[in-house]
Amino acid sequence: MSTHLPAGSLAAYAAGDPALDDTALWTIEVHLENCADCRAHLADLVPPPLTALLDEVQVMIDRGVRTGPEPDPGSAWRRLAHRWVAWEVLPWLVTICAAVVAAFALDRTFPQRPSMVLLLAPVAPLAGMLVAWSRRTDPGWEIVAGTARAGLELLLRRTTVILAVVLPPLALAGWSLRMSPALWLLPALTFTAATLLLGGRIGVVPAASILSGAWFLAVVTPAVVTSDIPVLIEPASAPGWAVAAVAGTALAIWRAGDHRRVTPR
Template sequence: MSTHVPAAALAAYAAGDPALDDVAAWGVEAHLDTCAPCRARLADRAAPPVRDLLAATRTALLHEARTGPQPAPGRSRWRRWTGWSPLGWAVTAVTAVLAAFLLDRAYPQFPSAVLLVAPLAPMSGLAVAWSRRTDPAWETLAGMPRAGLELVLRRALLVLSATLPTLTAAGLLLGESPALWLLPAITGTSATLWLGGRIGVTRAAGVLAAAWTATVIVPAVLTADVPPVIRAEGVPGWAAAAVICTVLALVRADGFLRLRSWR
């Protein structure tokens, strides 16, 4: 916030009004950290015993800040908004693409494994892009004012930046059209983000990965034939699906404003 906290927002924050969503509350807290006048306004709204407690706490904290140990050096910019958990899964996804490429080279008579795993590669990284169960720093990151869809999108970009170049190289070496693997991968990523605003990113990735496996990978393995969905005639449908899922993900951006949606 570049100006002071509005009176209505400060009153809602002081009263614990549930109508004030998590992101707005974090914005107020971030402003209070650097604005003494707004902290004084907030203290004036508290009962006298609470004001006394706040004053004593402030004095103790200032004393500790002056005499306590110095903070550790800050992390690099990219480290602050990514974390290591999605990076490890991105490496796993790249490894899966490389394994699929080797399978294609060893068994060219079977359906392309690269095409079959292309949508699953980014999903595996997105599954842990925003999850309290896989990120050891989840509580800290969840308390950031810029947490939510923006952080999820940044971590999705990290996953895509690792998997898409690998898929591109594998597709070019195999002579496959980029549209055959790129559009399903983008659609799967957008669909995961859209559904993730409703049931959580990890669950969304699991549901979509299971659906892709059951409807595409299993039939391809059983019939040893390329499913129509990943043939050239399916490209227009994938293009439309990618646009629709991207729009839906943006429409559902508010689904990431509440902690209960981040599982």
């Protein structure tokens, strides 16, 4: 190629001649990037209507950059909501609350059997955590997985929301059945802390699945089959649950940094 582009090539480029193939277009554009004289010559070849249109577009872009977008009054609330909860978990939280109501109805109908409310309480928050932290249900999983600090903060926010939704129906059921709050609150907090602690090593979803499965296999299933009240939900177990809840919470806080190296499963 000569020092400057031929006048015919520039004219064809300015007119958008379909005869120019991709190689010719690429050659012309590479030259224009480094040659001010050819760019000036090209500007003289641009039809006046197109020049006017480009000037109008530039003015509109400049005005938009200076003024910025129109404020959305609902955007602040949406951002706040997205920082605290994934909408996909809401149906599951409703399901958990419905399960608590069903357990309460069973306890009222069969008072002689082991309390289903107490058997459900330890793992009720875990179901919400399992869904809220799953890559299959969280549309923002890629962002969370790629931003370690944001992932940890988001995990703690969502756990807080899940507890805030799950604990009130448990409290209402326990109060109606005249149960000690320690018998349903402490196990729920213990298993939540254990999930956060174990989740820092293997992921929240596997941790919630393992702990829930172990509780159902070791405690819930035998209690339902034999109708014997497990020792773990009797009033005498409250001090043990208190120690476990405090120790689990302290360990989860101490090992909170583990979640910055583990992505959601």
